[in-house]
Amino acid sequence: MATFALASWATNLTYANLTAPVIDAAVKSIYNWAGCAIGGFAQAAPQIALNTSFAAGFGGPPTSSILGLNGSLGDGTGLSFADAQVAAFVNGIASHVDDYDDTHLATIIHPSGVVASALFAIAEAESRSQGAGNRPAGVVSGEDFLTAFVAGVEAELKLGLSVYPEHYDVGWHITSTTGSVGAAIAVGKLLGLDSEHLQHAIGIASTQVIGMQAFFGSMTKSFHIGRASQGGMLAALLAQRGYTSTLTALEDQYGWLHVVSTRENASANFAQLGKGTWEIERNTFKPFPCGIVMHPTIDGCIQLYSQIIADGKSIESVKSINLRVNPEVLVLTGQTDPQTGLEGKFSIYHAASVALLYGQATPTQFTDQIVQNETVIAMRKLVNVTTDDSVAEDQAHITLTFDDDSTVEKYVEHAIGSLDNPLTVEDLKTKFIDQASRQIGSLSAEKAYNAFASIRNMTDVGRLRALF
């Protein structure tokens, strides 16, 4: 019944069901995703993915934006558009490659990337075709888009809650393993699938289990997001045309819930869909482009950087950096000697060092160049990490010892970006503009921000890309 419960809830969801906080969270999630997809395109991973797709001849008529490319709408000639599956793949990778996206802390799912990358690409493709479901031909309104997005995000997050932490502890990358189902539901909802067809779509999506933690620190981590986005999209499109699966894909003895987890309570979670907590309201946005368990340490080190300057001390005179942190920090980010920017995103030693040296942790601090910088390498060797079960995941204790044996301490109770200390709307805008400007210029970045931030009022989301 779990698969049916999920599909029928999604099928029946309307924009009128969405509360104001849900809409607000959805809009922030979408423009934060878009900013990450634009800015992240500077990385090699999405560019190799795009180039490979084109070189291999995997690309139909261009309908859907590669968000980080600054082309003009409708030219049909350049690489700024691709077919929907290539666009979902590349935007999905770009949106996650900086580890700068968003986090549902209760499941460690980064919810928007897989769902939005598929949904936006399909909305654009629909705008160039005959439409679907009961919408006027080719038009995906902002309200339709938000409703489908919320359906997909709630689905993946409730599914994630049903198996967390057991599923994660096995080694799965929970963002993409649940994300393909979320993307199928979002796209299926946009296409107007009925409950039975959506159940088939859930089946086709769920049997594609993408992503393991072995790949954290390599380009394959963000590949998971792009591939799961494609997989969910394909599932919805196949189901729309009558491709069959089983109606009980999730709860079947040999289906998703039992195969990928040792525990599940999906029925209980799905019964709460739209009733109790909307999971999207618990989404948070990353202030730093790296593994979220390092964020309390970075927050504290940035504060210490300012304090050292204010005190007239010198960072060069620090002789040891002692961190007391949650045990997950070493499980996920214990890399002592990273070699690439992507590896640096999973090194607590690197994160603490750049925060103390530069007073910030932006994409610039996680390039290959900075990871290989001699001063940074020397600083990483001063970092000692102690884990402590009593330290929460959004907390950190930091003690710096100077050459004269004096010390300064910093305790971060709730890291910036956490639920108790969220980024403000202004912070989110700054984050968007900073990322996007470096890739498409500040004028386009400002326009892009305005377009995505007001997506709710658009009559045709498929034409959004023309606004920047």
Added chain:
Amino acid sequence: MATFALASWATNLTYANLTAPVIDAAVKSIYNWAGCAIGGFAQAAPQIALNTSFAAGFGGPPTSSILGLNGSLGDGTGLSFADAQVAAFVNGIASHVDDYDDTHLATIIHPSGVVASALFAIAEAESRSQGAGNRPAGVVSGEDFLTAFVAGVEAELKLGLSVYPEHYDVGWHITSTTGSVGAAIAVGKLLGLDSEHLQHAIGIASTQVIGMQAFFGSMTKSFHIGRASQGGMLAALLAQRGYTSTLTALEDQYGWLHVVSTRENASANFAQLGKGTWEIERNTFKPFPCGIVMHPTIDGCIQLYSQIIADGKSIESVKSINLRVNPEVLVLTGQTDPQTGLEGKFSIYHAASVALLYGQATPTQFTDQIVQNETVIAMRKLVNVTTDDSVAEDQAHITLTFDDDSTVEKYVEHAIGSLDNPLTVEDLKTKFIDQASRQIGSLSAEKAYNAFASIRNMTDVGRLRALF
């Protein structure tokens, strides 16, 4: 070291390393795959997959054959060719949808579909492009093709042995979960990747875990083969252009071997690559288009059909059909009341009934029409199944009781098609021609058989499709 061992073995493999029995097994595996891919295209699943791909605009320049479509080479206008990823997807589905392909009995892997669908599509695409590796531009010789195919098949089968049966018992569809790695190795080998790039390809392929047993009896079962084929192909193409993964994808604490299985001995298995048993020599070819655990029962029932006729008895006077079989028969094929042809392929009740009623079990006996036939339904209700651990998977005991309480019995010691009772070359040709003729006509079927059966001698496999 497992990932390195696998990649370096594959990288170093040459045609000269292949023994005559290995080459013979590879050629049979390839033409048996091709026959299944041609004949299977009659099913709805591959046709929906193809139509969806085209309707959604997922298709670049046509380079690679849809094997079951009888187009002419190089016209570039029709649907007989697609881009390599669409072709791999559709041919993969078509080659498996009838459950008529091949089986490595030690792992229950159907080895050729995932690997050959990717490899053939890329060989054709290469023939239309600039070539790769150190081959003359655009030419994939029969020897190159066979070497890459054997590399991919040995890889997936040794990987399967490393985790069988634990991995299968969890509920994974082992054909596709290992197949994506096999396809990546085969395509990577064809593209001339070095060991390090091939390790990255293995990583990207292995993190796409496609296929669970919940979907047996639906179109999603064959989707697994097509999607895994695409996934492995994509992995090799991305790695070729520098997309990074980890060099230890399989053995990593949070990598494939540990995440998808409770046990593994990959290092031991990979150490035997090319030295001890070549797994491809243990490949078998299905005489009946359905779950292989039902084959002993079908074999026996077909023999009983002839015996009843010879004895002057009537099948209408059978009042009960008692089967004593291996326990896996009810685990995998226990469906008592199938509704579709695909479900009938996983119903021991249906299989026994059609074998007794028609004296054969070809694709015709597994159509929706026959599954819903009143006489067949009545016969299914006469079938009683008892399981017995002492009955091997290739054995069955069958007892028919007639209205006059007389009985006839049949014990099948080794089902036709099993390692101890294999299909002959003549059987395999008959199977190919029978399948292919219904789809592309007998003249083309004969030509297609000759082309694939002599693939070893071709100078450009990418031009094979022009021969039929």
